[in-house]
Amino acid sequence: MIAVMGAGAFGTALAVALARGGQGVGLWARDAGQVAEMAASRRNERRLPGVELPEGVTVSARLEDFAGAQTVLLAMPMQQMAGALGAHCAALQGRALVACSKGIDLATLEGPTGLIARVCPGLAPAILTGPSFAADIARGLPTALTLACADPALGARLQGELSAPTLRIYLSGDPLGAELGGALKNVIAIAAGVVIGAGLGESARAALVTRGFAEMSRLALALGARAETLAGLSGLGDLVLTCTSAQSRNFRLGQALGRGEGFDPAVTVEGVATAAAVSKLAAQRGVEMPLADMVTALCQHKITVAEAAEALLSRPLKKE
Ligand SMILES: NC(=O)C1=CN([C@@H]2O[C@H](COP(=O)(O)OP(=O)(O)OC[C@H]3O[C@@H](n4cnc5c(N)ncnc54)[C@H](OP(=O)(O)O)[C@@H]3O)[C@@H](O)[C@H]2O)C=CC1
Ligand SMILES: O=C(CO)COP(=O)(O)O
Numbered sequence: 669m670i671a672v673m674g675a676g677a678f679g680t681a682l683a684v685a686l687a688r689g690g691q692g693v694g695l696w697a698r699d700a701g702q703v704a705e706m707a708a709s710r711r712n713e714r715r716l717p718g719v720e721l722p723e724g725v726t727v728s729a730r731l732e733d734f735a736g737a738q739t740v741l742l743a744m745p746m747q748q749m750a751g752a753l754g755a756h757c758a759a760l761q762g763r764a765l766v767a768c769s770k771g772i773d774l775a776t777l778e779g780p781t782g783l784i785a786r787v788c789p790g791l792a793p794a795i796l797t798g799p800s801f802a803a804d805i806a807r808g809l810p811t812a813l814t815l816a817c818a819d820p821a822l823g824a825r826l827q828g829e830l831s832a833p834t835l836r837i838y839l840s841g842d843p844l845g846a847e848l849g850g851a852l853k854n855v856i857a858i859a860a861g862v863v864i865g866a867g868l869g870e871s872a873r874a875a876l877v878t879r880g881f882a883e884m885s886r887l888a889l890a891l892g893a894r895a896e897t898l899a900g901l902s903g904l905g906d907l908v909l910t911c912t913s914a915q916s917r918n919f920r921l922g923q924a925l926g927r928g929e930g931f932d933p934a935v936t937v938e939g940v941a942t943a944a945a946v947s948k949l950a951a952q953r954g955v956e957m958p959l960a961d962m963v964t965a966l967c968q969h970k971i972t973v974a975e976a977a978e979a980l981l982s983r984p985l986k987k988e
């Protein structure tokens with residue numbers, strides 16, 4: 669059995685895909701009311717509407733019900749992970765923990781695997797990331813993801829366990845690179861949404877995505893990630909997806925900023941807190957991240973879109 673902590677859109681979609689592939693899946697939500705609703709309707713209408721939970725998915729608000737699961741997927745927003753994990757660390761002893769969240773913890777500047785290692789020392793962390801909208805996974809559309817783990821034997825086991833007929837998992841030994849790609853692409857996706865929302869054009873978006881990739885790679889390499897990881901599914905692949913699709917919440921928030929419109933604060937948009945964390949991290953390391961800094965300032969309403977565009981276009985000319 670595999671357990672999934674967090675019954676949001678992504679946790680539910682992964683549970684559905686794995687169960688369709690024949691795995692027994694325990695889906696844990698913190699809210700007993702939501703669990704009762706899901707158990708009765710066999711759906712998660714609040715987070716992943718219109719998708720039926722296969723028979724192989726068991727829902728519960730008690731993690732003890734899934735004590736038999738050797739692998740636990742963590743699928744809550746990044747800024748909630750430390751709290752959620754800290755509350756359940758003792759119950760999770762002996763399991764492999766696979767982070768499915770994309771972001772950097774604003775309080776500690778840690779990514780998901782670093783956070784797991786600190787909050788639950790002794791547990792083996794891995795990360796599952798890459799271009800994949802929850803709705804696509806749940807519809808059974810073909811999706812490829814990266815499973816990154818520092819321990820090659822555990823990584824191979826998880827790759828096998830988490831593969832399903834329409835879920836193709838590639839293995840990586842670079843969790844730092846994989847998690848940084850997934851975190852950083854959300855920041856660039858907000859900027860891409862701003863460009864489109866403000867009517868700055870497709871050419872400007874292509875330039876922004878390319879320079880965004882350069883910026884992502886600069887920080888990731890400075891922190892010790894591998895260049896080939898950034899060029900893979902978890903970096904470039906996910907960057908392309910989220911910067912070009914209105915299915916992306918990060919892109920849609922950017923569009924709203926570009927148009928001068930509001931955005932529902934209840935929607936999970938990982939790039940906002942992560943942009944602030946990235947700006948801090950980059951300043952600490954002396955890495956230049958003009959796009960991330962611009963997204964941070966825009967999200968905090970410290971500059972206007974016109975000022976941001978002007979500031980980026982008037983930077984000193986440089987080599988590519
Ligand atoms: N949606 C997508 O297409 C994809 C999402 N991801 C990543 O997955 C992560 C989760 O996103 P997503 O599922 O979309 O988010 P949603 O907004 O759909 O759901 C978030 C879920 O997290 C739960 N949650 C929040 N805080 C806690 C907590 N402290 N303990 C337990 N559960 C908690 C919420 O429960 P409650 O309702 O009780 O608040 C809710 O079920 C993000 O990092 C995202 O980047 C990755 C790939 C694709
Ligand atoms: O990470 C995702 C797709 O890979 C989902 O993107 P959003 O969080 O922007 O919706």
